[in-house]
Amino acid sequence: MKFLCSECQEAMKLDKTGGLEDDGTFSVRFACPSCDWGFVMWTNPQETQMVRSLGVKIGGSHVPPAPMETLRAHLGTTEGTPSGKCPFSAMLPED
Amino acid sequence: MTRKYKDLVGDGGSNIAGQVEALTDRLSSRLRQIKRVIAVLSGKGGVGKSTLTANFAAAWQRMGLNVGVLDADLNGSCMAKLLGVRGYRIQESEQGVEPATSPHGIRLMSMDFFMPDEAQPLIWRGPQSHQHAWRGMVEANALREMLSDTHWGRLDVLVLDLPPGGDRITAVCDTVGPLSGAVVVGLGSEVSQLIVGKSIRLVRDHLGQETFGLVTNMRQYYDPETNRLLPLFDSGTVDPIDLEQLGDVPFDPRMVGCCDRGVPFVIAHPDAPASIEIRRIAQLVIERGQS
Ligand SMILES: Nc1ncnc2c1ncn2[C@@H]1O[C@H](COP(=O)(O)OP(=O)(O)O)[C@@H](O)[C@H]1O
Ligand SMILES: [Mg+2]
Ligand SMILES: [Zn+2]
Numbered sequence: 001m002k003f004l005c006s007e008c009q010e011a012m013k014l015d016k017t018g019g020l021e022d023d024g025t026f027s028v029r030f031a032c033p034s035c036d037w038g039f040v041m042w043t044n045p046q047e048t049q050m051v052r053s054l055g056v057k058i059g060g061s062h063v064p065p066a067p068m069e070t071l072r073a074h075l076g077t078t079e080g081t082p083s084g085k086c087p088f089s090a091m092l093p094e095d
Numbered sequence: 096m097t098r099k100y101k102d103l104v105g106d107g108g109s110n111i112a113g114q115v116e117a118l119t120d121r122l123s124s125r126l127r128q129i130k131r132v133i134a135v136l137s138g139k140g141g142v143g144k145s146t147l148t149a150n151f152a153a154a155w156q157r158m159g160l161n162v163g164v165l166d167a168d169l170n171g172s173c174m175a176k177l178l179g180v181r182g183y184r185i186q187e188s189e190q191g192v193e194p195a196t197s198p199h200g201i202r203l204m205s206m207d208f209f210m211p212d213e214a215q216p217l218i219w220r221g222p223q224s225h226q227h228a229w230r231g232m233v234e235a236n237a238l239r240e241m242l243s244d245t246h247w248g249r250l251d252v253l254v255l256d257l258p259p260g261g262d263r264i265t266a267v268c269d270t271v272g273p274l275s276g277a278v279v280v281g282l283g284s285e286v287s288q289l290i291v292g293k294s295i296r297l298v299r300d301h302l303g304q305e306t307f308g309l310v311t312n313m314r315q316y317y318d319p320e321t322n323r324l325l326p327l328f329d330s331g332t333v334d335p336i337d338l339e340q341l342g343d344v345p346f347d348p349r350m351v352g353c354c355d356r357g358v359p360f361v362i363a364h365p366d367a368p369a370s371i372e373i374r375r376i377a378q379l380v381i382e383r384g385q386s
């Protein structure tokens with residue numbers, strides 16, 4: 001998915017992630033690099049899960065994923081992985 | 096004019112494409128240490144894929160090759176039991192997750208090693224509604240991780256025990272990439288030929304994978320008491336499958352006990368007709384994989 005500022009015809013850039021809720025909804029803020037315009041995208045739990053299933057972190061990551069991180073995060077055996085106790089936290093960049 | 100998708104360079108900073116690429120690289124570098132990846136598949140369940148996987152693995156090990164097995168049947172894993180490493184719990188090292196090593200020296204990675212209790216079904220954490228939207232993706236990634244994050248070391252052969260079902264075969268091929276080849280298992284009955292024929296056309300013609308040939312399992316019955324081979328059913332009228340026949344492994348009543356004890360049949364009964372045939376096929380497949 002890519003977003004376009006319809007005024008400036010510029011690709012919107014990821015500004016910040018946040019708003020990960022207990023119900024599995026998740027928010028990402030995008031901003032236009034040319035004008036002040038921005039918006040927040042909320043994903044529903046299934047959409048959040050789709051990204052999570054890919055084994056990637058929105059916005060990238062400084063540390064490579066731990067061995068079998070996706071598998072273990074999805075089994076709930078998160079010891080030894082940086083995914084914490086929230087089942088969705090594995091998709092957030094850690095820092 | 097509104098700019099189109101292809102006009103927008105980059106991914107807006109989500110870096111998802113970049114991370115997927117990094118994961119693919121991780122898999123490729125692991126696979127570089129593995130000479131051959133051989134899939135045992137059928138499309139049909141209960142034909143002996145897992146049993147033959149364990150026995151081919153043991154036969155190759157006995158030929159002096161370094162052998163690994165990936166239990167790719169995530170929802171029906173049984174290789175830990177067949178290879179006698181039930182109850183193994185995963186350990187990590189610098190190089191990744193350590194596979195179990197069977198008493199006969201075969202390295203195994205299986206979903207069973209992650210489950211707190213082997214009697215429990217595999218349940219992925221995630222939204223309970225519309226699971227179909229994401230389950231396949233989680234399983235494809237779990238499989239990729241089991242391949243790429245396992246410290247296999249140098250292997251001559253990695254054997255994949257595949258689940259039944261064409262969709263699963265496609266998903267596995269998609270994750271693994273080009274195989275050295277597939278060994279297809281069928282029963283030789285009409286129903287089996289029908290389903291197995293579909294998988295062959297899927298794997299060979301549609302997915303473009305190499306196929307070593309067809310193993311017919313349990314068409315004959317071997318009676319250890321009388322040392323005789325008898326037909327198990329009338330297969331005289333069945334249309335032959337359009338794939339090279341690698342061989343015929345007879346039903347041997349002692350096979351089930353071996354599975355239960357976790358000792359590959361070829362090791363427990365090396366002189367049985369089934370073992371002789373399995374070794375002959377194993378040799379043939381390795382020769383094919385080299386040419
Ligand atoms: N050649 C054989 N002789 C005797 N029993 C066999 C033979 N091949 C498979 N079996 C038995 O058939 C059953 C199904 O085999 P399995 O390997 O689990 O099939 P699949 O993996 O294709 O579902 C198992 O109980 C196994 O012990
Ligand atoms: Mg099986
Ligand atoms: Zn703008």
